[in-house]
Amino acid sequence: MDQNIQYQRFLLAAIVCCLMSVITTLGIHSNLFELGELSFDERIRLFENSKYIANRFWVIVHCLLVLIAMLGFLLIQFKKNPGFTILGFVFFAVFSFTEIFRQMFVFFYLNNLRRSYIQTDDVAVQEIIQINMDHAGLIGYALFGLFIVAFAFGNICYGISLFGSTKIDRILAYLLLIWGFGNLTAFGNEFWESESIGQFIEYFSIIYQPIMRALLGFWMLHKFKQIIANKAAVNNMYN
Numbered sequence: 001m002d003q004n005i006q007y008q009r010f011l012l013a014a015i016v017c018c019l020m021s022v023i024t025t026l027g028i029h030s031n032l033f034e035l036g037e038l039s040f041d042e043r044i045r046l047f048e049n050s051k052y053i054a055n056r057f058w059v060i061v062h063c064l065l066v067l068i069a070m071l072g073f074l075l076i077q078f079k080k081n082p083g084f085t086i087l088g089f090v091f092f093a094v095f096s097f098t099e100i101f102r103q104m105f106v107f108f109y110l111n112n113l114r115r116s117y118i119q120t121d122d123v124a125v126q127e128i129i130q131i132n133m134d135h136a137g138l139i140g141y142a143l144f145g146l147f148i149v150a151f152a153f154g155n156i157c158y159g160i161s162l163f164g165s166t167k168i169d170r171i172l173a174y175l176l177l178i179w180g181f182g183n184l185t186a187f188g189n190e191f192w193e194s195e196s197i198g199q200f201i202e203y204f205s206i207i208y209q210p211i212m213r214a215l216l217g218f219w220m221l222h223k224f225k226q227i228i229a230n231k232a233a234v235n236n237m238y239n
Contacts, residue, residue: 013072066096067093095147098146113133153180154180156180168222169219
């Protein structure tokens, strides 16, 4: 009985996290943290910029919310399709920890390079630091690529796991596949550099992604109610 209660409580927490991720998604893809055009001196002092720091923490919180929410999905869907559901969660775990690492990389490496640049008057040292900052940007860019691909395949695997079930599940499956392939398109456009595709991805991110997170949250809530109803029916049989 205690295990069932703990299971139900975690599912409720995962549903709340999923719905909260709608807000964090909107914050990430809106102009909430927009800094505008920055001069070199302003970029060097980003570690002092409260909006910039808040954005880093916002992203970390978002990744944790998504990770907990997707673990809730795993617990709901595991018995129906364990293979693709587990694989999907692995991709979401990679997505979350890659992006969290990218933010920590900014906090503890890139921002310390910025501080060091300001604290030294040695031009040669500043040039070395600037080269390291450029290289740090490239490392961050590579991590961003992994983040996009892992997220895309997480959605695709979760989508596949829903096939062969109810009509609502199949509809969500197709929507998740669209989400996954949309993110793969975003990854591809890092190489194609198509302006039209870039605009599409921008609207896709700010409109489709929050809607999908809300739909996932309501789907999980629907499944949660079914779980409660089924357990109540079983209990009535033995009472």
